[in-house]
Amino acid sequence: MKLQTWFTVLFIITSLSIVGPARADKTLLNVSYDPTREFFQEFNVAFSKYWSANGGEKITIQQSHGGSGKQARSVIDGLAADVVTLALAGDIDAIAEHGKLLPENWQTRLPKNSSPYTSTIVFLVRKGNPKGIKDWHDLANGCVAVITPNPKTSGGARWNYLAAWEFGKHYFGETRVQEFVSDIYKNVPVLDSGARGSTTTFVERGIGDVLIAWENEAYLALKEYGNDKFEIIVPSVSVLAEPPVAIIDKVVDKKGTRVIAEAYLNYLYSEEAQHIAAKHYFRPSDETIAAQYAQQFTKVKLFKISDTFGNWKNIHQIHFSDGGIFDQIYLK
Amino acid sequence: MDMASITASSSHSPSRTRITQEPRWVRYTLITIALTFLALFLFVPLISVFYEALKKGVAVYIAAISDPDALAAIKLTLTATAIAVPLNLIFGVAAAWAITKFEFKGKNVLITLIDLPFSVSPVIAGLIFVLVFGMQGWLGPWLAEHDIRIIFAVPGIVLATLFITVPFIARELIPLMQAQGTEEELAAVTLGANGWQLFWRVTLPNIKWGLLYGVILCNARAMGEFGAVSVVSGHIRGSTNTLPLHVEILYNEYNFAAAFAVASLLALLALITLAIKTGIESKVSQQKGPNHEH
């Protein structure tokens, strides 16, 4: 009977595939956010070389990328990340708070607030800047279509939102800042769930006049699509975005990968890694290396979140929680 | 072979007399409207997948589908499907056997429950497995203690796929076996056949095409599932990325040609599925032909 053989074949395939995926090498899983894909692709190769040159065992580094909030949620739900390299400290705080997978003081364990590279928020506009966008207040102009992701799900979008808020506070004063930020978001025709999604919407689908983007994301778009299509506008003031990194203690202790994981994160501060970061348009945290790339990154007045907004928990509570200020923008 | 299917189909729809046929202009208008609708919603999207995939040339296309991450995604998708389909096959046969060959209370409730995954949003299908197996869920802490990985690993992806595809084979078999009734089986039992003989010799030959049809639908759905798998996957490159998730990743990497190349691979699978399905249908209608003359 033909069907019987067919069943047997299926059964064999099934049992083979259950036995199949077994890996011998040590693996390290880096759970990261969207715009770091290209950077870590190159960094992982560099680290593997460094690691085996220094007598380390053979290692496979796995990457997972997605919106920062979504990635944090996966780690909390049990995605076995050895290290996380996310868009903002608030997301790693959430892993500490909801998942209890690393101590609350994680950010003090590595130099520079655990941020081996920094970035900022800039504008990407279409070539020739047809709408004449120069600074944040131009984004509130009713005839400008602004592309930015949803700050409730995207880490990058929170930096965008907070940078606009800080600008508005000084330009319009405390009383009108909420109205100003609302006006910007009323100009947003597509609210993607992640930074990369917004970039795609702007560059590939041709929607919007200005993309509020990570500096590195904006430069990458220029590189991919050419200088003749877009240009970067640097606002008068922006935020010092510090994308932090951390070891997930519970996972590395269980897997026995603490040594490698620590070496991996420390290597992000090495000279080689700092150069790779700069190459991918992240601002190196090492001052001497940063100085070498001074002309690559436009000088801009940067403010620190901790100086103006306080901690992420408060920020989330006031701005991004359900019923918070961001939700109120859309209720009207 | 071709002739046979043509005669089979023409015997199926007897030539209409003039009074039950619409005027020519009505026929042409209706056909035009229907085909325009299908063109807009079906054919053009299908063509555009292949157009976008091949826009940057065959070399880019081949590079995209032979990339190690793409191959790993293909392997994972095939693995998940190879586990999900046989399990749902056994379930479908067992459920259809119980439902169609016996009378018992609560049968309609059971049928509704089997249908349920069809109308449950894939997102919810993913969510419930997070609620059960996640670290914040019922079994998560216990599983972590015993080093068992369900979600963000292959078992979770298989479970989500299983859930989504539960109804397909059972739903294909139930009406078929209901229509066939129980006479043949009863006769075989009277002649002294035991349970397995009954199933392999009497029931299975009767339902084999319906079974295969169900398997093909189930297979297509299992390979293409996106929402549910996306929630439980963890998106680890080369490890827990299925083909549809790989499409999304490439799409998010400005790699549109590659995204559409992988997408076209999935579209091709869909087309092959439909071709096999059509093949089965014409085979079945051929078999039906002589049966009708009895």
Place this chain on the structure above:
Amino acid sequence: MSQFKQHSVLPGFNLAIGFTLLYLSLVVLIPLSAAFIRATELTWSEFWTVVITLRVLDSYRLTFGASFIAALINAIFGLLVAWILVRYQFTGKKIIDALIDLPFALPTAVAGITLTALYAGNGWFGQFLEPLGIKVAYTPIGVFVALTFIGLPFVVRTVQPVLEDIETELEEAAAMLGASRLQTFVRIIFPTILPALMTGFALAFARAIGEYGSVIFIAGNMPMVSEITPLLIITKLEQYDYAGATAIAVVMLVTSFVLLLIINLLQWWGRRRNALI
């Protein structure tokens, strides 16, 4: 036990029903019950405030509204497609018949990126629609387009077999009694296929309200405007709001139950009706 099941000489009932129930419980029922049990962590008033906030209500309006219109369009054009496939001869009919199931077999993510590429302002369709002031991608219309695409096979596939089974004698008799084709269709054919048509409509509708993969690419996902309910569940989940996500999921699950019940009733009605005729 004898009360539960009527006697039969056929073997294998206990094995079959046992396996069926076990499997169904493990794969479907126990996981689904997790949603309901997690939702009980909320009090009734908390539950209500989650599921009827304005943003959630707007997502229901979009999800159910777009699904309804998409199912309606599919009912109209699905009937038409089924009609020409059964009644008329034209070249390429076999291929078209086979391709009807494509939306079912094509992964939803592929459908999503394809439709977005087609309907965006620089896409094949978008470049003609946009000058006319019609924006499809990143608007509620985009949601409707995606849902129409994925629901396309259902009406065609439920109506087609019923249409094939209609006896021509009735139509001939009607014609001889002086009825026009239109009258025959309205009075004789349409009532016969109505249950199947409604079943197909309900199936397309049920499939559409849960759809996620194809919609998120094309919707634009603006809160209160183009944000579908399944996306809202994901958004809640990504803010670690498990209870909130579960509450909305429960609302959708109950809706699914009710829809399935209606579908089963419609099918029963159809069988009875066709048995009478």
